[in-house]
Amino acid sequence: VQLVESGGGLVKPGGSLRLSCAASGFTFSSFNMNWVRQAPGEGLQWVSSISGGETFVYYADSVKGRFTVSRDNAKNSLYLQMDSLRAEDTAVYYCARDRSGGYPVFSDWGRGTLVTVSS
């Protein structure tokens, strides 16, 4: 299993970024996928989940209405469109795969991509 995030960077408050996660080594469409973030020196915060067939999507309250998760199973890719970014969104964003069985236990993680929101 390999998960590789990209798309992070420095953005001004109110700006947008689109993160990507390229997956390999497993049948991507069979697994729920997630975004989890970690602010510098802080703990972990679940951000969003999307089912394998995109039947359901969930968001943390702190990002609802601003972030949109999506996936392209043909390209084995997961995305996070982040709009109206705030300073408190500054974090390393990890792409994580559910463990087999469909429960939101994160068995595989990418190395993360850093998003910095600052003027």
Add this chain to the structure above:
Amino acid sequence: IQMTQTPSTLSASVGDRVTITCRASQSINSWLAWYQQKPGEAPNLLIYKASRLESGVPSRFSGSGSETEFTLTISSLQPDDFALYFCQQYKTNPYTFGQGTKLEIK
């Protein structure tokens, strides 16, 4: 659901037996996972469903508990175990993590 870990920092020596506690603000049955995170790395799943050891994780790690109180025990600390540990509930969305326990060398 709020998850509270204690202690925030734990100082121990190689060979020690250590226990980290995680309390949930309401019952989560056994829907609890534990992760280890080393500096500059992504978290690594250790335990799921409160007590089930993830494949490839050394048997010195064990988890127990149910409802609102859970523990992660390392039976004999190895140098590689000094890291951050997080619990996570997955009974209810939003899936929440504890604030973390830093296990440091005494």
